[in-house]
Amino acid sequence: MNKLTTAYTLILFLMGFSLLTAQSKTGFEKEKSEITTMLDTFNAMAAKADYIAYFNLFAEESTFIGTDATEIWDKKAFMVWAKPYFDKKKTWNFKALKRNIYFSKDGKLAWFDELLDTQMKICRGSGVVEKINGSWKVKQYVLSMTVPNEVVDKVVTEKAPIEDALIKKLKS
Numbered sequence: 001m002n003k004l005t006t007a008y009t010l011i012l013f014l015m016g017f018s019l020l021t022a023q024s025k026t027g028f029e030k031e032k033s034e035i036t037t038m039l040d041t042f043n044a045m046a047a048k049a050d051y052i053a054y055f056n057l058f059a060e061e062s063t064f065i066g067t068d069a070t071e072i073w074d075k076k077a078f079m080v081w082a083k084p085y086f087d088k089k090k091t092w093n094f095k096a097l098k099r100n101i102y103f104s105k106d107g108k109l110a111w112f113d114e115l116l117d118t119q120m121k122i123c124r125g126s127g128v129v130e131k132i133n134g135s136w137k138v139k140q141y142v143l144s145m146t147v148p149n150e151v152v153d154k155v156v157t158e159k160a161p162i163e164d165a166l167i168k169k170l171k172s
Contacts, residue, residue: 028103028110031136035101035110035129038136043116047093051086055079059130059137067123067145069166094118094125110136115146122146 038057045054055075058064064078065071073081085091099114113126127141147155 028101028107031103031107031110031131032101035112035136036099038129039099039112039114039125040096042138043094043096046091049086049089049091051079051083054086057138058141059132059139062138063140065140065142067120067143069163092118094123096125097122107131109139120145 042054042057045057058075058078060075062075064073064075066073082091094116095118097115097117099112101110101112103110109128109130111126111128113124116123116125124144124146125141126144128139129136130139131137
């Protein structure tokens, strides 16, 4: 090969690589939009205390993990726990401030993390969603309170008596 042929080959290779890279970055844009809409609806249905619509966004086999160390429920148990709050219209109102969504190679599973504006100030939601019968459903949702590094020591001091008792119980 002469230098000109080598240069053209290199240029074609780089153009092809750039095209593939661009496609891989935008390959799930439709799904990202669907998941964003579903998660926004998920939060809106909780805020409106629409029990049926909210829980229809969970997969039948799913888990909700709350901010307290004792809060871990399968869908049915979470429905039982949440029902009185929905009945009294005393639910939660979370609004996404920032959200990241990632996909498995086959695009059938996605996981996300989000920062939420809540009555507890900034919280983090994270979870796994699965496309089931053409719709994205929550398989696992984890709600966490964020703690600024500047106040971690104060928070640990405050929660230590409660969680020391729980640690003792869990170890026994």
